[in-house]
Amino acid sequence: MNEHRLELADVFRIHEADFLTTWGAMLSPSQKKAIRDIRDCRTAVLGGHVEEYDCGHRVILYNSCRSRSCPKCQAMARAAWLAEREKELLPVPYFHVVFTLPQQIGRLALQNPRQIYSILFRAVSDTLLTIAADPKRLGAAIARANSIFTANSQHWPNPTRSKLCATTAARSNGSSMPRPPSADPNKYSNI
Ligand SMILES: [Zn+2]
Numbered sequence: 001m002n003e004h005r006l007e008l009a010d011v012f013r014i015h016e017a018d019f020l021t022t023w024g025a026m027l028s029p030s031q032k033k034a035i036r037d038i039r040d041c042r043t044a045v046l047g048g049h050v051e052e053y054d055c056g057h058r059v060i061l062y063n064s065c066r067s068r069s070c071p072k073c074q075a076m077a078r079a080a081w082l083a084e085r086e087k088e089l090l091p092v093p094y095f096h097v098v099f100t101l102p103q104q105i106g107r108l109a110l111q112n113p114r115q116i117y118s119i120l121f122r123a124v125s126d127t128l129l130t131i132a133a134d135p136k137r138l139g140a141a142i143a144r145a146n147s148i149f150t151a152n153s154q155h156w157p158n159p160t161r162s163k164l165c166a167t168t169a170a171r172s173n174g175s176s177m178p179r180p181p182s183a184d185p186n187k188y189s190n191i
Helices: 007-025 029-040 075-088 105-111 115-135
Strands: 048-052 058-062 094-100 140-149 160-171
Touching: 007 029, 048 160, 075 105, 105 115, 115 140
Parallel strands: none
Antiparallel strands: 048 058, 094 160, 140 160
């Protein structure tokens, strides 16, 4: 028999009441629904049906929530999305750059995610492009890929902007870009 691995739904089942006591007032109705969806996905709460095989073996299959926030329901979509992003990457090592919002602004992001994340995305892109374009630094246009996390292991909420930057870039004069002084290809995350 397979050992049960702790999943996000378990965390919500165990800690939902405490979590909502602390953060409930800051969550939107759709965010609260996402918590319920993830908690109840593929359980008797959402109903299901019995499937019987030719051998007579029966299994109960519970319905999925289909929430776009549910890790179970989105596993396939996430894998497809990652495969598509991998096609966009240059065939060079990348390095990871992380920007984290102060806690006070992180709380604001819960109530105004579109505005705060847009500002964060723009500020991070402008910062990296400006620094990289500076002739005293790289003097180049860098390739990059973006993602955002809304929590880390120490604090919640704590929106963090994560960027993967290619270790090569296009300079306006056509010369190749030197690697960063501490660049050790073995330390890069190859993706
Ligand atoms: Zn689900």
